[in-house]
Amino acid sequence: MKRTFASSTRALGQRLGLGLGILATGAMLYGCDTEQNTASNTPTPAAVAEASSVTQWVDPFIGTANEGNTYPGAVLPWGMASVVPQNIDFSKHKNSAAYHFGAEHIYGFGHMQLSGVGCPSSGALPVKAITGELALTPEETRSRYSKEQAEPGYYKVFLDTFNVWAEMTATTRSGITKYHFPAGKAHLVFDLAVNQGEMRGGRFSELSANRIEGYQIEGNFCDAGQERKIYFSAELSQPAAVYGQFDSPAFLETQKRTPNADYVGASFSYEFAEPTELELRVGISFVSVENARENLVTEQGKKSFAELRKAANAAWEKELSVVEVTGGRKEDKTKFYTALYHSLIMPHVSSDVNGEYLSVDGETVKKAEGFTRYSTFSLWDTYRTVHPLITLTHPEQQLDMVRSMVDTAEDSGWLPKWELIGMEAATMVGDPAVPVIVDTYRKGLKDFDVETAYQAMVKAGTQYETFNLLRPGIKHYLDLGYIPMDDRGGEPMEFGWFNGIVWGPVSTTLEYNLADWNISKLAEELGYEEDAKRFYEQAQSYRKLYDEETGFLRPRNKDGSWMTPFDPLDRHWDIRWKMSGGQGYVEGTAWQYLFFVPHDIPGLIDLMGEEQFIDRLSSSFENYYFDMTNEPDIQYPFLFNYVEGQEHRTQDIVTFAVDKYFNTTPWGIPGNDDAGTLSAWLAFAMMGFYPDLVGEPQYQLATPSFESITIKLDKDFYPGDEFRIEVENFAEENRYIASKSLNGKPFNPFQLQHEDMVKGGVLKVTASERAALN
Template sequence: MFASRKSTCKTALLALSAGFLLGGCGGETTSSAESSTAVMSQSSGLVSQWVDPFIGTANEGNTYPGAVLPWGMASVVPQNIDFANDKNSAAYVFGKPYIYGFGHMQLSGVGCPSSGALPVKITTGELSLAQKDTRSRYSRELAQPGYYRVFLDTFGVLAEMSATTRSGISRYQVPAGQTNFIFDLALNQGETKGGTITHVSENRVEGFQAEGNFCDAGQMRKVFFSAEFSKPAASYAKFESPEFLKAAKRVEGGKYEGVHFSYDFAEATEIELRVGISFVSVENARENLKVEQQGKSFAQIRQSAAQAWEKELSVVKVQGGTPENNTKFYTALYHSLIMPQTYSDVNGEYLSMDGKTVRKAEGYTRYSTFSLWDTYRTVHPLITLTHPKQQTDMLKSMADMVHDSGWLPKWELFGMEAATMVGDPAVPVVVDSYRKGLTDFDVEAVYGAMVKAATQTEPFNHMRPGLKHYRELGYIPQDDRGGEGKDFGWFNGIVWGTVSTTLEYNLADWNIAKLAEALGKTEDAKAFHEQSLSYRKLYDEETGFLRPRNVDGSWMTPFNPLDRHWDIRWEMSGGPGYVEGTAWQYLFFVPHDMPGLIDIMGEEQFIARLDESFDEFYFDMTNEPDIQYPFLYNYVAGKEYRTQEEVRYAVDKYFTTSPWGIPGNDDAGTLSAWLVFAMMGFYPDLVGEPSYQLALPSFARIDIDLDQNYYPGESFSIVVDNFKDTHRYLADKKVNGEPLAAFQLSHDAIVKGGTMTLTTSQYREVK
C-alpha cells in the first residue's frame, strides 16, 4: 500500500560497563554523542535487542516507532500524517514522505483517530507557519525501546527522542542560522482540537490541549503540559492558527493558538526540549517533569528507558528460535506492554470520571486507556501472568471507575467512558484475574457493578443496550434493536450486531456466574449461568450458523453468512447481526460452552465447519472475533494436531518482521499478545477460566519469571525435545515429570513453578 523509501533499521543496543549504550545501525552516520559507542551484536543476551518498533507501522497496524516506557503516559512520536488536512488512526504510517512534527502522547494500535497531543514542529531558516513549510523529508530513522532518532533532510536537523513515564525529552542537532520550534494547539490526531497557552517565556511554555471525541464518543479532556528548552530563545510569540482549522471541534475555553520560539545560532548547536504532561493541572505536569527528569542528561534518560524495557521484557526468555522469530516475539511482547497507560501523576493525583474531581491513588498506579473489547482476550490474561503487580493496579483502577461512576468501563480513555464497541468486556478481565489469584481490589463493589449492568433495564443502561430483550428472549432481536443502524451511536441504545452482542453478553454472564460462585452467591451463580447459555436460541439447524432472529422468533432473511457490510453506518462494520465480522467469524464464539456447541453441531460437523473456515479463508486473523479458532481443535480428541498446524500457519503467515508485520489494527496490543501466547505454545481461549489450550511453541525453551509477591513459584519453563522445523506435532507432554493427559494446561500448574517438557514428532500422533 505504501512505497518503501528506506529499509527498516533493526534495533541495536550497545553496551557500556554501566549497562546500556546508544548507537546507530551499521553503515549510518552517528551523532557526536554516539561516536564513541559500538554496536552490540545480537548475542549480547539483552532481549530488548530483538524489538523492532517499526513492525506494525503499515497495513493499518497503527503502532508507532516513538519513545515510550512500559505503560507510559507520555510518548514522543514522529507524526508523518498531516493532521491539518487528514484524519488517521495512526500518527505514523511507514513510507509516508514527510514528517510534520513530534507528538507527546500516543495510543498504540487503535482504530479511531485520537491522541497525538502537543505536536512540536522544528524548522530552520525564515519562520513560516504554513503546513507545506513546516514539513520535512526524512531519513536515517532508528527506533529502539525508549528511543527514536531521525534526520530531517529538509532542515538539516538530527532529532532524537526518549521518555520517562510522564514526560518526554528531545535532543536536536541544528545547523548554524535560524532555528524555529512551533507548538500548534490546533493540531493533533483527533477531531477535537484547540487549547490554551497559559504561560510563555524565553525558554518555557505551558498550557493545555484538548483530547477526546474518540470514535465519535463526543467527550474530551485537557492534556496539561509544561515544556522547557535548554537554551533561551532569541524571540518568541503566540499566534492564532490558520483559518482553515477553525471548522474543527473546539474545546470549551480553548483557542486555536500556538507559540513559536526562534533561535539564531552562530554555529551548529545542540538544544534539548523537555515536556511533562498531566491530566490534572499544569502544576502537576511541571512536577512530573521535575521529579522524573531533573538532574538527568539525555543519555541518562535514554539509558533508564532502555533498562526499564529490558526489565519488563526479560520476564520471558526464549532460546532456540530463529532470529526472525526472536524479533517477532519480543516486538509483540513490547507492543503488549504499552497500553493501558499510566494516568496518575507522580503525586498520585488523577482526574476522576466526572471530569471535575481530583482523586489520589494511594500506593498504586491509576491506569487509563482500557480498550477492553479487544484486550480482554489476550492483553490482560498476558499481563496477569507476566506482570501481576501492574494487572492488580489495573483492577484497582477499574474499581476506582466503579466508585466514581457506578459502572465498570467499556472503553475508558483519559477518565472518560467512550462506550466504544459491544458487550460487557471488563467482566471477563476482572473474573479471569480474580480466579487466577489477583484479589487485592474492591471485589464486592465491582461485583455489584457487574450485576447492575447485567440486570438494569431502566433507566437507560449504556453498558448493555438491548438488555430488556436479551433478558426476556435470550437474544437481541434484529427487527427491534433500538433503532436503525444508520442512526447508531455509542450512547443512544441502538445495538450494533444483535448476534455478536448477545454472544458477548453470554460470555460476560458466564463470568459473573463464576465470580458469584467464588463469592458464595449461589443463586446469582445459577441464574447467570443459565442466562449464559441463551446463545442456543440463535443456532439455526438449517443453515448451521448462529443467525439473527426477530422478536417473533422468525429468522432474519435474507441471510448471507459471508456478508460483512453495513450493519451500522460504517462500511465493513460487519454483516447484519454481526460486529466487525461475518457469521463464519462468530460461528464458534461460544468459548464458555464449547462442549455444548459441539454437542449441538455434532463432532463431525464441528470439525468440518472449522476446517472449512480455514480452508476457504473465512478465518480472519486481522480482527478479534475469531482469533481463538486455531485452538478449538483441542476440544475434539484426536484432532489436536490440527491446532498445532493452524497455530503454526498463523504465526508464520500473518506475522512478519516488516512494517506490514501485524495483520490488522493491533488494538492496544491485542494481536501482539495473541502472537506472544501462540509462540509460547499456550493460549487463554476462555477468558475467565484459569487454563490454557496447548499448541507447539516456536522455541526450544521458554522461561517465564514469576512474581513471588503474587505466585508461589519462582519460574516456569517449557522445554521442547527434538525441536526441529520438521517436527511440528506434539507427541508427549509432561509437567514436572507427570504425564499431562489433556491438551490443556492449568494456570495453577504454571504459577506453582516447574517445567513442562514437550516431545515433538514429524508425525501426527497423540499419546
C-alpha cells in the first residue's frame, strides 16, 4: 500500500493528542496525498502496483509508533540491505528503532536495519543530503520532512529544510537512493560515527570523486560486547566537484573510540546549475569491501532506479501472494498483508552473491554450498510464530535458516540463541533454536544435518561441568528440576549474558522444559530411546514449581521452600532493569507464565483441576493480566481448545485480540514486533489457526477473519498444491464456529494437523453469531 503523508510530520506530531481519540473510532490519521507538486525537481512517481496485487494492502508505517520499532524504508524479503530514514539523533540518544512516527527531523538514511527489535543495533552507513553551505553536525544536517510515501521495497520523502526529494529502493544486498536537488550548492555527507548501534566508528579504504568504500563497526547488541564490520561500496552517478574526509566533530570529546575504527566522515559537494537528480548506489557485505562491490554490481548492474523499484515490488508480490485472502474488511486485508510483510523481513540473508559469509569466529570466511546463509536470529521471540509461519509458507527459506543454525553449531559447538551477523549475543533465556529445528524436522523438512543438530541439543541439555553458553543454571535444573531463586549463579546486579547468571529462574526453567520436550520428540524420531525418556522426564519438572496453595508456578529456593513474599502481579524487577519481569520471571508476571507449559497443557490441567484451569484462564483475559505486547503469553487465547466445550472462548478471545490490539495506523502493533513475532501471531490468528506448541505438527483452530484463505504450497517440499479455508455464513457478527468439514467429511477436532494441510485440500467452517455450547 502506498501511504502518503500530506501534512508535515511535525504537524502530525502536534496532533498526537487527538490521535488516541481518533484511533478509538477506527478512523485513519492519514490518507493518500492528492496534491500535485509542480516544482521542476519533483520526481515523476513510478507506476504503482496494479489493483490486483497484494502489495497494495501493505502499509509499512504500521508499527512505527507505540514502540513497534518497525520502519518504512526500502527492503526486500529477508534482505541484508535496507535503506531506512533515521529520524532519531543517534549522537545523543540510544534507541532500538531508527524511525519513530511523528518525530520532527530526519537525520539521515541508513543502509542496514533490524525490524522490531528491543536493543539498539544497525543503521550502518548513514547518509545526509543537504543544500547551501557544507555542514557536518547532526543539528546542521537534520531536516524537517513531509509527504512521506512507502510501499514494499520503496520509500520517498521531501526534506523540507533543504528542498530535496529523496526516494529509495533496494535489492537483497544493496540499496539505491535518488536525490532530487534544486539548483545551487548540494552535498552528501557520510558520518561513520553516527549509527544506531552501541559501537561506533569505521574507516574508509577508498575515497574518490564518485566512490566511497570502507567499513563501519557494528556490535555490543544488548550489551553482549562483540563487534563486527559492515563493509560497504558506494558509488555516485556524478563525480563531486569537491570531496574529502573529516573527523566527526560531535564525537571527538564525548565518545569513546572503538578499537580498529575512527570517528570519521566524508563529504561530496556539488554546484548544480539547474535541478538535478543524483543517484547513490550502495552494496554491503559482512565479509569484505570487494564482496560489497560485487554484490552491488551483480544485483544492480546497469538497471535504472525505476527498474529496480519494479523488481523490488515484484519480489514482495511473489512472497506475499503465497497466501491469498478474499472477503472481509479492507482494513483487515491491510492488517493481514502488512503482518505477513513484517514476518518476512528477518532473519537476514548473510551470504554474499558469491556465497561467502563470515563464520561465527569473526575471522573465517566460509562459502555456502547449495544454500543461502542467514543471520539475525531473534529466537526467543521468533521460535513461537515466525519460524512456524515460514515453515508452512516458505519451506525453502526455512530449511536454509535451519541449515544456517546447524552451521553455527558446526563452527562453535553451540546452536544459536540470539545471533547477529555471526555474533552470538546470547540474549534472552531458554534454548530457543531447539523448538525451531524440531518443528521444522517434524513437519517434513528434513534435508539438513540433523545428527549435528541433535548432538548440539544434547550437549546444551546436559553439560554443566564446564561453561554452558545456552543454559545457565543447568546444574540446578538437572539436580533439582528447577533453577532456585536463592542460587542463580551469582549476585543479581552482576548479571551478564555470558557469566552463567540466570535471569528469571521460573521462566528459564519453563523454557528449558519446552526445549527438553522437543529434544525428546526428536530423539524418538531418530531412535535414541534412552535420550527420549530422559529428556521427557526433564520436561516434566515444571510440576516442582507448581504451588497448590497459590495456584501459580512460583519461584522456589534451593532448600525447596517457596520464595516469599510472592506477588503474582509484580513485574517491576527481577535482575536486569525496571519492568524486566517480576521476581523469578522474564518480561512478565506470574500470571503471564501461569500457563506457559505448552508441551503439557493436559498435564497442567490435571495439576490445577479443569474448573480452576478454565477459571484462571478466563480471569487472565477478563482482568487484563494477559499481555499481547510481549511473547510469554501470546499462545494463551488458544488454550481453551484443550477443554471440550470451551472452544468458543478461544474463538471469542482471538477475534477480540485481533480487533483490539492491532490496527492500520502507525500504532497498529501493540509492542515491539520483535523481528516479526507479533506480526506473525496476527497472520496466524487472522487465518484461523495457530501453532501453540512449537515442535508438534498441529495447529489450534479459531475463527478466520476472511471468507476464504488460500495457502499455495511449495511443490518442491509438500505434496499438495494448495490448502484452502472457506467460511460459510461469513459475516462480521458471526465470530463463532458452528461446524467444520475437512475435504467434504465432518471434522470435529479443534486441532488441525500439519500433515493434512500440506497434502492440500479444503477446510470448510460454518460461522455463527452464537457460540456452540456443550
